[in-house]
Amino acid sequence: MIRQAKGKTPRRPPPKKTSNNQKDPVGVYCRARPLGADDEECCIEVISNTTIQLHAPDGLKANRNGEFKETQYSFKKVFGIKTTQRELFEDVAKPLVEDLIHCKNGLLFTYGVTGSGKTHTMTGSPGLGGLLPRSLDMIFNSIGPYQAKRYVFKPDDKNGMEVQNQVDALLDRQKRDSQSTVPKTPTTRRIDPEFADMISPEDACRADGVDEDSSYSVFVSYIEIYNNYIYDLLEETPFDPIKPKPPQSKILREDQNHNMYVAGCTEVEVKSTEEAFEVFWRGQKKRRIANTQLNRESSRSHSVFIVKLAQAPLDADGDNVLQDKNQVNVSQLCLVDLAGSERTSRTRAEGSRLREAGNINQSLMTLRTCIEVLRENQMCGTNKMVPYRDSKVTHLFKNYFDGEGKVRMVVCVNPKADDYEETLLVMRFAEMTQEVEVARPVDRPICGFTAGRRQRNQAFKDELTRRLEERGGPVDGEFPTILNQLLQSFPPLPTCELSGPNDDVTLPRLIEALEKRHRVRQMMIEEYNKTANMLKSVLQEQDGNIVSKENFIHEQRGKLGEKDKMIQNQKNEIDRLEKKSKMLEYKIDILQKTTNIYEEDKRSLQHELESREQRLQREMSEKRRMESRMQGIVTDAKLKWEKECERRVNAKQLEMQNKLWVKDEKLKQLKAIVTEGKTENRQPQRPSREKDKVPPKRSASPSPAPTAPPVRPLHRRSHSAGGERWVDHKPTSNVDLDTVLQLNLPNAIKVNAPNEKALSKCDKYVLTHQELASDGEIQTKLIKGEVFRTRGGGQAVQFTDIETLKQENPVVASSRKRRSSESGQDGEPMEGDWTDVETRCSVALEMRAGSNLGPGYQHHGYTKRRKP
Ligand code: ADP
Numbered sequence: 108m109i110r111q112a113k114g115k116t117p118r119r120p121p122p123k124k125t126s127n128n129q130k131d132p133v134g135v136y137c138r139a140r141p142l143g144a145d146d147e148e149c150c151i152e153v154i155s156n157t158t159i160q161l162h163a164p165d166g167l168k169a170n171r172n173g174e175f176k177e178t179q180y181s182f183k184k185v186f187g188i189k190t191t192q193r194e195l196f197e198d199v200a201k202p203l204v205e206d207l208i209h210c211k212n213g214l215l216f217t218y219g220v221t222g223s224g225k226t227h228t229m230t231g232s233p234g235l236g237g238l239l240p241r242s243l244d245m246i247f248n249s250i251g252p253y254q255a256k257r258y259v260f261k262p263d264d265k266n267g268m269e270v271q272n273q274v275d276a277l278l279d280r281q282k283r284d285s286q287s288t289v290p291k292t293p294t295t296r297r298i299d300p301e302f303a304d305m306i307s308p309e310d311a312c313r314a315d316g317v318d319e320d321s322s323y324s325v326f327v328s329y330i331e332i333y334n335n336y337i338y339d340l341l342e343e344t345p346f347d348p349i350k351p352k353p354p355q356s357k358i359l360r361e362d363q364n365h366n367m368y369v370a371g372c373t374e375v376e377v378k379s380t381e382e383a384f385e386v387f388w389r390g391q392k393k394r395r396i397a398n399t400q401l402n403r404e405s406s407r408s409h410s411v412f413i414v415k416l417a418q419a420p421l422d423a424d425g426d427n428v429l430q431d432k433n434q435v436n437v438s439q440l441c442l443v444d445l446a447g448s449e450r451t452s453r454t455r456a457e458g459s460r461l462r463e464a465g466n467i468n469q470s471l472m473t474l475r476t477c478i479e480v481l482r483e484n485q486m487c488g489t490n491k492m493v494p495y496r497d498s499k500v501t502h503l504f505k506n507y508f509d510g511e512g513k514v515r516m517v518v519c520v521n522p523k524a525d526d527y528e529e530t531l532l533v534m535r536f537a538e539m540t541q542e543v544e545v546a547r548p549v550d551r552p553i554c555g556f557t558a559g560r561r562q563r564n565q566a567f568k569d570e571l572t573r574r575l576e577e578r579g580g581p582v583d584g585e586f587p588t589i590l591n592q593l594l595q596s597f598p599p600l601p602t603c604e605l606s607g608p609n610d611d612v613t614l615p616r617l618i619e620a621l622e623k624r625h626r627v628r629q630m631m632i633e634e635y636n637k638t639a640n641m642l643k644s645v646l647q648e649q650d651g652n653i654v655s656k657e658n659f660i661h662e663q664r665g666k667l668g669e670k671d672k673m674i675q676n677q678k679n680e681i682d683r684l685e686k687k688s689k690m691l692e693y694k695i696d697i698l699q700k701t702t703n704i705y706e707e708d709k710r711s712l713q714h715e716l717e718s719r720e721q722r723l724q725r726e727m728s729e730k731r732r733m734e735s736r737m738q739g740i741v742t743d744a745k746l747k748w749e750k751e752c753e754r755r756v757n758a759k760q761l762e763m764q765n766k767l768w769v770k771d772e773k774l775k776q777l778k779a780i781v782t783e784g785k786t787e788n789r790q791p792q793r794p795s796r797e798k799d800k801v802p803p804k805r806s807a808s809p810s811p812a813p814t815a816p817p818v819r820p821l822h823r824r825s826h827s828a829g830g831e832r833w834v835d836h837k838p839t840s841n842v843d844l845d846t847v848l849q850l851n852l853p854n855a856i857k858v859n860a861p862n863e864k865a866l867s868k869c870d871k872y873v874l875t876h877q878e879l880a881s882d883g884e885i886q887t888k889l890i891k892g893e894v895f896r897t898r899g900g901g902q903a904v905q906f907t908d909i910e911t912l913k914q915e916n917p918v919v920a921s922s923r924k925r926r927s928s929e930s931g932q933d934g935e936p937m938e939g940d941w942t943d944v945e946t947r948c949s950v951a952l953e954m955r956a957g958s959n960l961g962p963g964y965q966h967h968g969y970t971k972r973r974k975p
């Protein structure tokens with residue numbers, strides 16, 4: 108309420124737009140009119156006081172294959188056909204008028220198909236006044252006694268309002284009176300029967316909380332928007348019945364507060380409901396005439412009736428309006444009767460009419476688009492441009508949606524089936540409109556004067572009159588009736604005509620009368636002076652009062668200022684502390700985070716430490732184990748090598764002993780062979796166990812170099828194949844051993860005993876010699892030699908190679924094999940020592956000598972086992 112800011116420091120100038128976060132949705136109301144006389148089918152039903160249901164008419168249902176169902180629409184309130192104009196006003200327009208009086212803007216429009224009751228709702232008819240006359244009535248009922256004299260408020264031509272002093276206002280009034288024939292005092296004039304009884308007196312209502320210490324003035328404008336042109340319906344143009352001038356269109360402008368207004372639009376100051384309504388009616392008439400003259404349809408135009416309320420505080424003594432433009436508040440209420448919302452197809456228009464209809468629809472389309480975009484922006488937080496400028500209607504009301512104010516819409520519906528499809532569109536638009544929110548207007552700050560100025564001023568005037576009446580003293584010109592009374596109370600003057608020169612009665616009587624009058628006059632002067640003195644003292648008293656009050660106010664203001672400063676300081680301190688606390692919180696947060704990180708680190712490091720310790724432990728025990736093992740291995744190896752060394756020494760000793768023996772033996776054998784060669788029939792000693800038929804085994808062993816004649820380079824291995832010719836000497840005593848290791852020499856001359864003839868044909872000689880080895884195996888030796896021609900013409904054989912083939916008993920062999928492989932594993936050289944023929948021979952012979960030399964000294968070739 109306007110009084111709530113009482114006692115506040117005055118703000119100059121008052122802020123035009125206070126930042127305001129509160130928003131209210133557009134209030135959408137629905138009103139259904141009764142069916143017309145000819146209409147039969149009804150397609151709407153009011154379900155509750157907030158819901159209305161639409162039924163598709165029968166014909167339409169058939170067209171749509173019965174797909175269609177009833178649709179329901181919800182609004183802030185739904186008014187059925189029985190709703191009275193007064194009820195509607197109470198709900199819809201009264202709050203807007205209250206807002207207007209409390210310096211807040213409002214916009215109210217009726218929307219619907221032609222014939223749905225828009226004009227009925229907005230304007231109404233005699234006895235059934237609509238929202239417009241009722242609003243005007245309520246305004247004047249509320250501010251009636253507090254209205255400023257005409258022309259105290261004066262609109263500038265920039266949508267602003269100025270205040271004039273009493274004298275200027277009086278001069279303006281006199282000027283108008285001399286110019287126009289308009290009756291000056293509307294209260295005394297005759298009321299036009301056309302708009303008489305629009306509102307019955309019992310319906311009168313008034314707003315609460317009207318600021319009595321303000322002065323008010325109402326200005327009305329009435330415009331029509333047709334075909335997207337704006338026409339001023341109140342413009343006074345000299346009417347020429349012969350050649351009527353087409354009305355001039357107006358343009359929209361933006362004022363310094365970015366509010367849109369119709370530039371150069373007439374604003375008529377009105378002082379009563381009747382006067383205001385008369386002005387409205389004048390506009391209506393003009394509209395009707397224009398429509399007839401220009402062949403237009405009124406349903407295609409939008410009519411906008413703007414009520415502007417200017418208010419300004421009274422000055423300190425409550426007598427005059429404060430002469431300060433910045434203290435003037437102007438609020439406005441726009442009452443809009445929109446054009447019919449039907450589509451072009453239904454208007455049955457042709458040519459220019461069609462274009463008009465198109466424009467009407469275009470402006471309504473723009474309204475719809477604006478609402479849609481606004482809604483989208485508000486719901487989705489987008490910032491799309493709202494196309495207000497696309498039509499005059501939306502452009503004019505841009506500030507209501509952009510800025511602040513209360514917006515309300517009455518959707519009118521005609522229940523008749525013909526309108527069904529249009530009504531459907533209207534309903535959808537209306538329902539959507541409710542989702543748009545408009546900033547709630549804020550309370551205007553008020554001036555800093557004490558309240559009750561008007562009343563005090565009035566009381567003072569009353570008191571003055573009373574006292575004057577009491578004392579009978581007239582005040583110049585102010586109280587003419589009192590003066591007359593006083594004059595009448597004087598004793599009448601006697602006749603002044605002298606009857607003759609000697610008339611000495613008349614003059615003394617006149618003198619007496621005059622003296623009496625003089626005394627009265629003297630008394631009156633005294634009385635007057637007394638009253639004047641009293642008045643003076645009263646005034647002084649009042650002045651003193653005012654001064655003390657002003658001082659008090661001043662003092663209070665000072666205190667308030669101090670308090671404000673203190674509050675400000677404290678606020679700053681709080682701000683600072685808050686900032687500091689935020690900073691500290693932030694720091695704590697960071698420290699907390701750091702601590703967490705360190706703790707995490709610590710944990711992970713501990714974990715790592717533990718795992719490393721464990722690993723170390725493991726490694727230590729592993730190391731100890733390895734140490735003990737290595738020690739074992741070392742001892743083992745040491746023992747083994749000691750043994751081995753011993754054995755080798757022994758072996759070497761044996762070998763050396765044997766060598767001597769072998770050499771002896773070789774010589775013996777060679778001797779025997781040579782002797783055998785000479786005595787052909789001599790048989791070699793056959794081993795006693797030859798019949799065991801143990802398969803021979805070949806073991807490559809080189810033969811020692813022969814001691815006898817000229818030496819040719821020795822070969823490591825026999826090369827029995829090739830182009831050479833061989834003498835194959837197999838003594839008859841030899842056992843046939845069916846092994847793979849058979850000597851197979853192509854082109855060899857096989858002999859049992861060597862003879863001159865055979866030797867002369869060949870250049871190689873081989874003797875297959877069998878003997879029993881010490882281990883019971885048959886050992887076959889291939890003793891190879893080369894044949895020489897002696898000087899005497901004979902043949903001589905020089906032995907070059909001995910190969911030993913050995914067949915071993917499997918049982919014995921397997922054990923030997925294992926030994927052999929073991930020795931191999933131990934990494935000792937197996938063949939490295941067999942590089943020269945002599946060694947091989949010696950070994951072979953050693954074997955023959957029956958020695959068991961152990962691992963590493965035998966080379967075995969495994970033969971294929973005989974089939975049993
Ligand atoms: P619009 O302005 O929407 O074209 P009107 O207000 O001119 O429609 O209404 C058309 C007719 O219907 C008028 O004769 C009017 O009196 C009547 N009418 C409209 N609304 C109502 C109502 N609520 N109650 C009774 N009659 C109504």
Ligand code: MG
Pocket residue numbers: 222225226227406444
């Ligand atoms: Mg109408």
